[in-house]
Amino acid sequence: MTTNRRWILRAPIDGARLPTAADFELQTCPAETPGEGEVLARAIYLSMDPYMRGRISPARNYSAGVAAGQLMTGRAVAEVLESRLAGYAPGDIVTGELGWQAVGLMRAPTLRKVDRRLAPISSFLGLLGLPGLTAYFALLDLGLPRPGDTVLVTAASGAVGSAVGQIARLAGCRTIALAGSAAKIAYCLDELRYDAALDYRSASDLTSAIGRLAPLGVNVFFDSAGGSVHQAVLPHLAVHARVVICGVMSQYNPIAQSQPSVYNLRHLLVSRAEVKGFLAHDFEHRFDEGRARLAQWIREGSLRCRETVAEGIEAAPAALHALLAGDNVGKQLVKVSQEPR
Ligand SMILES: NC(=O)c1ccc[n+]([C@@H]2O[C@H](COP(=O)([O-])OP(=O)(O)OC[C@H]3O[C@@H](n4cnc5c(N)ncnc54)[C@H](OP(=O)(O)O)[C@@H]3O)[C@@H](O)[C@H]2O)c1
Numbered sequence: 001m002t003t004n005r006r007w008i009l010r011a012p013i014d015g016a017r018l019p020t021a022a023d024f025e026l027q028t029c030p031a032e033t034p035g036e037g038e039v040l041a042r043a044i045y046l047s048m049d050p051y052m053r054g055r056i057s058p059a060r061n062y063s064a065g066v067a068a069g070q071l072m073t074g075r076a077v078a079e080v081l082e083s084r085l086a087g088y089a090p091g092d093i094v095t096g097e098l099g100w101q102a103v104g105l106m107r108a109p110t111l112r113k114v115d116r117r118l119a120p121i122s123s124f125l126g127l128l129g130l131p132g133l134t135a136y137f138a139l140l141d142l143g144l145p146r147p148g149d150t151v152l153v154t155a156a157s158g159a160v161g162s163a164v165g166q167i168a169r170l171a172g173c174r175t176i177a178l179a180g181s182a183a184k185i186a187y188c189l190d191e192l193r194y195d196a197a198l199d200y201r202s203a204s205d206l207t208s209a210i211g212r213l214a215p216l217g218v219n220v221f222f223d224s225a226g227g228s229v230h231q232a233v234l235p236h237l238a239v240h241a242r243v244v245i246c247g248v249m250s251q252y253n254p255i256a257q258s259q260p261s262v263y264n265l266r267h268l269l270v271s272r273a274e275v276k277g278f279l280a281h282d283f284e285h286r287f288d289e290g291r292a293r294l295a296q297w298i299r300e301g302s303l304r305c306r307e308t309v310a311e312g313i314e315a316a317p318a319a320l321h322a323l324l325a326g327d328n329v330g331k332q333l334v335k336v337s338q339e340p341r
Contacts, residue, residue: 002031002040002081005313006101011068012058018253018324019056021317024072024100031103034084038107041078043098043336045309046316047125048323049074053252062279072100072316075129077114077121079340088113093340095124100316102336118295121339126159126331127298127305128291130280134246135163136290138278139222140171142244147172149219150238152210154229155249156194157184159331162305163294164222165194170302173220176213178229180326187329191304206232217241217271226250231263237271245277253324306330 007024034040054061055073066073076098080090085107088094096110114124126132138160145151151168155161156177165175165188177188177197188197196213203209210218210233217238223230226248237243262268268275283290297303308328310319313336323332 002103004029004031004101004103006099006104007072007313007316009056009066009068009070009072012065013056014058016253018321019053019317020321023056024317026314032105034082034105037085038105039080039085039088039092039094039111040082040103041076041080041094041098041106042103043076043078043101043313044093044339045077045122045125046098046100046313046334046336047075047129048316048319048328048332048334049130050247050249050252050323052320053324071104074098074100075110075125076336077124078106085111091340093121095129100313102313119298122307122309122331122333123298123305125333126307127163127294127303131159131331132163132294132303132305133283133287133290134278134280135160135167136294137280137283137286138244138246139164139167139220141283142276142278143168143220143222143242145171145173145220149173150176150214150216151220151222152176152178152214152218152233152236153194153222154178154200154225154233155247156197157187157192157329158224159305160224160246161222162188162192162330163303165192166297166303168220168222169193169195170297176210176218178210178225178233184329187306191306200229200232207235210236220244221273222246224249234262234264234267237267237273239271241271241273243268243273243275245275249324249326308332310334312336 055065080092093114096106151173153164157179175194177194178200180201185197188194219238221243224247227250319334
């Protein structure tokens with residue numbers, strides 16, 4: 001019998017604090033047996049994502065949360081050990097919902113095979129996973145970048161942001177990164193090839209600094225931060241700018257239902273900007289199209305993303321904490337077991 005190790009949420013976290021290991025319990029138990037339509041798989045990489053903060057909060061959300069005593073939710077890249085699902089066999093590498101566990105059941109609709117010829121398997125949680133697909137559809141379908149546009153990206157060195165900057169560059173745009181440390185700025189300029197980058201955490205007058213980087217205004221504002229950083233960009237919107245609301249990192253701890261989101265609507269009026277909220281799941285029917293295009297850019301060497309990898313299933317809560325605190329560069333993963341050869 002295979003033994004499993006899994007993280008259980010002790011209780012949803014209400015209040016303005018980051019989750020820690022004390023919010024979860026690491027259990028050792030026998031692995032489950034797959035039923036009809038399921039596979040049993042061993043986790044290789046777990047994906048750490050900002051949406052997880054919403055799932056462990058009691059606040060209203062677009063998806064159901066994790067209840068007290070339940071397995072922590074999350075996607076993984078895994079190897080099939082046993083299959084009772086047609087088309088899947090032991091040894092297949094797959095991705096989908098597995099939760100924070102070493103060995104567990106996976107099923108439709110999230111389960112899909114990983115094509116190892118396209119890219120390293122961890123990419124299926126990054127550039128070829130939800131972050132890459134988010135960048136692709138949110139930028140191209142909502143941001144509508146045109147050659148010569150200035151595109152400003154917050155959380156620019158993260159999993160989504162790093163792809164946004166590079167795709168905007170491929171679209172012929174001038175790209176500006178806002179990121180939270182000197183090391184992240186160097187990464188944005190040297191590896192992601194943003195045209196300009198600014199450490200917003202150390203800028204004394206952020207609004208003026210953004211104005212100097214975007215003297216002709218920002219045509220596409222791709223925002224994952226919200227809050228005061230969002231406010232600092234609004235005075236610099238170009239006429240008919242597109243503002244893509246991809247995430248609100250500054251408001252996930254706690255999920256602030258009642259915070260005013262935009263203080264000065266005059267900036268939107270004067271620029272006649274469009275503000276659009278994005279949810280990746282609305283584009284699920286086009287994920288294959290997005291993945292094919294992203295894979296082509298990876299093959300051509302024009303799309304890359306660093307990974308920050310924590311080791312071992314024990315590290316999952318700390319890795320989520322680090323992501324939510326902004327410690328990661330690129331895609332935050334947890335490596336649970338070795339990749340097969
Ligand atoms: N709408 C959708 O369908 C969808 C899908 C996927 C992801 N998203 C959103 O996209 C954004 C990026 O996700 P990701 O997976 O690529 O994560 P990520 O960017 O790799 O990591 C999160 C980053 O957010 C930044 N950040 C900004 N303000 C922060 C604050 N107040 N506190 C802590 N960190 C802050 C940090 O970078 P800096 O230090 O550089 O600021 C941190 O590294 C998130 O807002 C996420 O919710 C949305």
